[in-house]
Amino acid sequence: MNAPLVLNVRGLFKYFPVRQSLWDVLMHRPQKNVKAVDDVSFTLKRGEVLAVVGESGCGKTTIARTLIGLEEPTRGDILFEDQSVGQGKTVSLKELRLHAQMIFQDPYESLNPRSTVYDIVSEPLEVHGLLKNRDERMARVRAAMEDAGLRPVEDYLNRYPHELSGGQRQRVVIAGAMVLEPKLLIADEPVSMLDVSIRAEILNLLRELRQKRGVSLVFITHDLSTVAYFADRIAVMYLGRIVEMGTAHEVLTNPQHPYTKALISVIPVPNPRLRRERLILQGETPNPIDLPSGCRFHPRCPVAMERCKVEDPAYIHIGSDHQAACLLLQK
Amino acid sequence: MHNLTEFWRTFRRNKLGLLGGFLILTALLAAIFAPLLTPYHPTDVIRDANGIGMTFAPPSAHGPLGTDDAGRDVWSELVYGARISLTVGFLAGFIAMFVGSLFGITAGYFGGWIDNLLMRVTDVLLVIPDLPLMLVLVATLRQMQLNVSPLVIIILVIGLLYWTSTARLIRSQVLTIKERQFVARARAIGAGNAHIVRKHILPQIMPLIVANTVLTISTAILVESGLAFLGLGDPTKPSWGTMLNFAFDRNAVTNGAWWFYLPPGLAIVWVSLGCVLLGNVLEEMLNPRLTTHHLEGDENMISIAAGQGSD
Amino acid sequence: MSEPLLSVRHLSTEFIMPEGKVARALEDVCFDVFPGQTIGLVGESGCGKTTTLMSVMRLLPSNGRIVNGQVKFNGKDLLALSEPEMRGYRWKEMAIVFQGAMNALNPVMKVGDQIREAILLHDLMDRDAAEKRVGELLEMVGIARTRRDQYPHQYSGGMRQRAMIAMALACSPDLLFADEPTTALDVMIQAQVLELLRDIQKALGLAVVLVTHDLGVVAEVCDSVVVMYGGKVAEYGTADHIYNHASHPYTQRLLASFPDLNRPADTLASIPGTPPRLTDLPNGCRFHPRCNVKVKECETVNPKLITISEGHYAACHLCKGQETQFA
Numbered sequence: 030m031n032a033p034l035v036l037n038v039r040g041l042f043k044y045f046p047v048r049q050s051l052w053d054v055l056m057h058r059p060q061k062n063v064k065a066v067d068d069v070s071f072t073l074k075r076g077e078v079l080a081v082v083g084e085s086g087c088g089k090t091t092i093a094r095t096l097i098g099l100e101e102p103t104r105g106d107i108l109f110e111d112q113s114v115g116q117g118k119t120v121s122l123k124e125l126r127l128h129a130q131m132i133f134q135d136p137y138e139s140l141n142p143r144s145t146v147y148d149i150v151s152e153p154l155e156v157h158g159l160l161k162n163r164d165e166r167m168a169r170v171r172a173a174m175e176d177a178g179l180r181p182v183e184d185y186l187n188r189y190p191h192e193l194s195g196g197q198r199q200r201v202v203i204a205g206a207m208v209l210e211p212k213l214l215i216a217d218e219p220v221s222m223l224d225v226s227i228r229a230e231i232l233n234l235l236r237e238l239r240q241k242r243g244v245s246l247v248f249i250t251h252d253l254s255t256v257a258y259f260a261d262r263i264a265v266m267y268l269g270r271i272v273e274m275g276t277a278h279e280v281l282t283n284p285q286h287p288y289t290k291a292l293i294s295v296i297p298v299p300n301p302r303l304r305r306e307r308l309i310l311q312g313e314t315p316n317p318i319d320l321p322s323g324c325r326f327h328p329r330c331p332v333a334m335e336r337c338k339v340e341d342p343a344y345i346h347i348g349s350d351h352q353a354a355c356l357l358l359q360k
Numbered sequence: 361m362h363n364l365t366e367f368w369r370t371f372r373r374n375k376l377g378l379l380g381g382f383l384i385l386t387a388l389l390a391a392i393f394a395p396l397l398t399p400y401h402p403t404d405v406i407r408d409a410n411g412i413g414m415t416f417a418p419p420s421a422h423g424p425l426g427t428d429d430a431g432r433d434v435w436s437e438l439v440y441g442a443r444i445s446l447t448v449g450f451l452a453g454f455i456a457m458f459v460g461s462l463f464g465i466t467a468g469y470f471g472g473w474i475d476n477l478l479m480r481v482t483d484v485l486l487v488i489p490d491l492p493l494m495l496v497l498v499a500t501l502r503q504m505q506l507n508v509s510p511l512v513i514i515i516l517v518i519g520l521l522y523w524t525s526t527a528r529l530i531r532s533q534v535l536t537i538k539e540r541q542f543v544a545r546a547r548a549i550g551a552g553n554a555h556i557v558r559k560h561i562l563p564q565i566m567p568l569i570v571a572n573t574v575l576t577i578s579t580a581i582l583v584e585s586g587l588a589f590l591g592l593g594d595p596t597k598p599s600w601g602t603m604l605n606f607a608f609d610r611n612a613v614t615n616g617a618w619w620f621y622l623p624p625g626l627a628i629v630w631v632s633l634g635c636v637l638l639g640n641v642l643e644e645m646l647n648p649r650l651t652t653h654h655l656e657g658d659e660n661m662i663s664i665a666a667g668q669g670s671d
Numbered sequence: 672m673s674e675p676l677l678s679v680r681h682l683s684t685e686f687i688m689p690e691g692k693v694a695r696a697l698e699d700v701c702f703d704v705f706p707g708q709t710i711g712l713v714g715e716s717g718c719g720k721t722t723t724l725m726s727v728m729r730l731l732p733s734n735g736r737i738v739n740g741q742v743k744f745n746g747k748d749l750l751a752l753s754e755p756e757m758r759g760y761r762w763k764e765m766a767i768v769f770q771g772a773m774n775a776l777n778p779v780m781k782v783g784d785q786i787r788e789a790i791l792l793h794d795l796m797d798r799d800a801a802e803k804r805v806g807e808l809l810e811m812v813g814i815a816r817t818r819r820d821q822y823p824h825q826y827s828g829g830m831r832q833r834a835m836i837a838m839a840l841a842c843s844p845d846l847l848f849a850d851e852p853t854t855a856l857d858v859m860i861q862a863q864v865l866e867l868l869r870d871i872q873k874a875l876g877l878a879v880v881l882v883t884h885d886l887g888v889v890a891e892v893c894d895s896v897v898v899m900y901g902g903k904v905a906e907y908g909t910a911d912h913i914y915n916h917a918s919h920p921y922t923q924r925l926l927a928s929f930p931d932l933n934r935p936a937d938t939l940a941s942i943p944g945t946p947p948r949l950t951d952l953p954n955g956c957r958f959h960p961r962c963n964v965k966v967k968e969c970e971t972v973n974p975k976l977i978t979i980s981e982g983h984y985a986a987c988h989l990c991k992g993q994e995t996q997f998a
Contacts, residue, residue, distance in 0.1 A: 084857040084858070084859055084860075085857050094544075097548045098548075099544060099547060099548060122550070123550050126548065126549060126550035127550065130548065130549070131545070131548040133541050133544065133545055134541075135541060138540060138541035138542065139541040139542050139544075139545045140542055140545075141542040141546075141559070141560050141563070141564075142564075143563040143564065144559070144563075148559075152546070152549060152551070152559070153549045153550065155555075156546075156549050156550050156551045156552075156555055157550055194945040196945065197945075202545075205545075205549070224715040224716055224884055224946075225715070225884055225885065225886065225925065225928060225929060226715055226924070226925060226928050226941065226942040227715075227941075227942075227945075228928070228939075229928035229929075229930075229939035229940060229941035229942075230941040230942075230943065232930075232939055233938050233939055233941055236938070251857050251858055252858060253858070253932075254887070254929075254930045254931070254932055255930050257930055257932050258930050258939065281932065291859070292858065292859070293932070295858050295859060295861075295862035296858070296887070296932055297885065297886075297887025297888055297890060297891050298887065298890060298891070298931065298932070299886045299887050299890045299914060299926060299929045299931055300890055300914045300915065300931075301890050301891075301893075301910040301911055301914055302911065302914070302915065304890070304891065307862060307866075309859070309862045309863055309866055310859055311863070313827050313829060313830075313860065
């Protein structure tokens with residue numbers, strides 16, 4: 030695949046300073062940070078779907094918000110089509126948002142309850158001052174809604190969000206994101222709030238949009254099973270860092286990092302005959318303020334060694350497009 | 361609440377709200393059609409057969425509410441007084457709401473030092489006792505021979521002092537709304553602050569503003585009555601408060617002329633009660649309906665099976 | 672097989688909506704729970720899963736009422752009990768783990784105190800014994816005793832769910848209802864909670880009714896499954912019946928819409944449309960507007976539960992078998 034890069038993220042950091050009390054300041058205690066994203070790099074080719082997978086608190090949502098400019102990176106570069114994005118960079122945030130759109134997790138929360146479907150879907154056009162002609166604008170809105178499966182369009186145009194089901198709302202969100210015909214979609218857990226039978230519809234829709242429009246997708250989720258069938262590549266995150274990344278097939282069938290192995294083992298299998306040994310990690314993700322020394326996964330790792338407590342593992346390449354950060358892989 | 365007829369349908373069922381609306385509406389109509397409702401002009405002196413002014417005459421055929429110390433018709437004074445009281449109340453109320461909303465939205469939306477600055481100003485105003493401050497302000501401004509009507513001074517003083525609680529209320533609302541995901545979505549689309557405030561913040565807090573305006577109007581009418589009662593009103597344009605002031609100054613109580621001091625007092629209660637009832641009901645009704653339980657669904661919920669999905 | 676611990680027969684529940692409309696939330700629901708068994712109640716939101724629990728516990732909101740049916744617990748008809756008698760059954764005989772552990776815990780009360788309260792409310796033991804029991808319960812669900820005096824907000828989501836389970840176990844019930852116990856949790860925490868439920872069930876010989884919309888979760892832990900749709904039982908059988916011999920089109924499509932790592936399909940099958948509103952149910956089979964294999968009969972005749980094989984039932988006109996006569 031030699032498609033051009035849509036997104037190139039290099040050494041991205043995002044720290045949120047922890048509020049200090051007056052006492053902390055007086056005592057000259059050092060400023061602490063929540064290290065939500067801690068040195069993350071990845072690329073996304075045109076038309077590709079990259080799934081970012083991890084538990085809550087691993088920094089995946091922060092990555093999404095940083096990519097779309099809702100958060101400013103503490104350090105690092107985000108290149109959109111080889112151009113630097115951000116305040117005072119080549120591509121301004123407003124320009125970026127002409128080409129990149131975000132789909133939020135909760136379709137009950139991400140729609141203004143007082144806006145009609147038409148208002149919501151046409152809002153990006155209005156914000157960017159595009160298609161001022163009423164008919165042209167309507168035609169574009171109509172096309173986006175049809176693409177998102179809101180047919181017949183007339184039935185939906187003047188509805189308010191509370192008149193729609195969760196799946197319909199998420200289609201409205203998707204229509205609003207597609208109306209600018211973006212090159213990049215960032216989807217933050219787009220189906221986790223929906224019923225199982227509706228999930229499949231939305232996933233199929235996203236897949237269809239990608240085939241039809243060639244849009245690239247960053248798909249953020251905690252559920253490996255939903256991405257298994259349509260991501261090209263998977264990045265597994267733990268505590269602010271990507272611990273394993275590679276083609277979806279490679280990562281799912283040949284996981285190298287102990288965390289990835291555990292995540293895959295706990296995916297529920299919808300067949301009691303296929304119940305298998307599950308690798309359940311005990312405890313919970315430590316807080317991202319005081320990261321563990323050495324490998325950040327070692328306190329929960331079932332195969333941790335003495336070395337893991339002191340040495341922060343570097344990425345080891347396993348295949349042409351598969352890498353993992355684990356000391357066990359060092360020969 | 362997107363649709364006026366639907367709004368009316370819900371409102372109609374609420375008895376207290378209807379009563380409040382009725383109270384305010386009658387007062388407004390009386391003020392507007394004052395000349396049609398009164399047998400005399402409020403400054404006319406009613407004279408008996410001998411041409412002597414009838415002072416403190418009880419209610420009779422001459423005047424439905426009797427006469428005051430100068431022989432003027434109390435009913436006519438009352439109805440014309442509504443014009444003054446309501447004008448001051450409404451204008452001061454609107455000014456207070458405007459300033460309060462502006463401060464509340466700006467502080468809540470932008471946060472940081474702007475929020476800090478505006479809220480400290482609000483705090484200072486909140487802790488100073490209102491009535492003494494207003495007395496001093498109104499009295500001082502009137503001393504300054506400013507060539508403006510005392511009523512304008514009262515309107516401005518009330519309007520510019522009574523926005524603090526509104527500002528705090530709206531600020532707290534804006535603080536929650538701006539964290540909602542649809543605001544994040546608007547920002548992700550590329551919307552600027554003006555667009556977000558206009559399209560996403562204002563529509564959410566508009567009901568609150570409307571309901572609060574009605575409540576503030578009632579406060580403004582009460583405060584104006586208080587100031588006028590203490591003698592700070594415009595004697596040439598008597599409001600209900602001014603009437604009370606006259607009544608007490610001219611010994612209406614010792615003369616047993618209850619028809620002089622009771623009606624303006626009741627009129628003040630009439631309107632402020634109306635405002636409070638209406639305001640509370642509006643606040644309850646217009647509260648944005650943000651969640652629906654799945655069992656309830658919605659009347660208009662679309663459940664079309666055909667033409668959906670990608671298969 | 673032994674006698675069922677809980678047997679639900681022809682349970683029908685209605686809700687009176689504010690506009691005076693009647694929502695038929697449950698119709699003719701039948702299933703059995705045997706001692707030590709885990710049964711899954713599966714369906715989309717609004718299909719009547721939670722209403723079933725609340726009807727059995729007799730905890731319906733004031734606008735709901737049971738209009739028909741029988742709920743037998745250890746042979747005793749629960750619907751015939753007086754409210755004080757019923758209170759004796761709740762928590763001591765059957766306890767519930769509510770959906771959304773954050774809302775079900777009192778935020779200003781120490782977790783340990785809340786568990787102790789549950790014990791003391793039922794006059795089972797004195798304060799000292801109850802205090803000891805709190806420690807045991809916390810340990811049983813994998814929470815260190817030292818965290819007894821912490822408040823719910825100091826607990827993580829998974830720990831709050833564990834605390835809820837401890838509270839449900841406080842009076843050693845025989846039957847545990849778990850209403851979406853893992854829904855808002857991460858996969859790993861979800862796996863931990865399910866493992867915990869399974870361990871406790873084995874150790875205490877509990878019967879568990881697991882309410883969830885997640886077929887994967889059910890497949891991991893349940894012995895038998897009730898698939899519900901629009902307030903009715905669509906299909907009921909052992910886990911193997913449901914997952915490997917699904918007979919109802921709804922079950923079939925629900926399974927097909929579930930992404931499976933072992934079978935990465937090209938497109939996921941979806942079920943177009945939305946579940947019916949309970950105030951406005953379609954005529955005939957409640958699933959027919961969304962069904963891809965419907966026949967004419969489906970639009971007019973409401974199908975009865977049919978016995979397909981021993982212990983496997985489905986309500987569909989396309990299924991062949993005897994009409995089920997529940998004892």
